[in-house]
Amino acid sequence: SKSLFSTDFRPTGVQEALEERDHGECRCRVRDVCCRCGSMIGYHVIRPCEPCGGAGHNDHYWLFDKENMKATARQTADGLPVAW
16 A cells, blocks of 8 residues: 545646556546656546545545655645645
8 A cells, every 4th residue: 555645736846647547446547747857756636437536535636655745734825824
């Protein structure tokens, strides 16, 4: 199993592949995502399969390998951390 970060917003500074592919673990269609340097860092779910789409996963369709990312807290326009 892998540890992933996920978000519902397109991150800044990423490049998304033009081609879709099968996820491999399910029937979701995904596009690979790379950082500016070209290193693969995760994937974007373009079309969730039926089981995943109905799984109540909070609509986070951008998924990133924890080992390749450094998470930062989301901030408001005033620079305050977002809390919910």
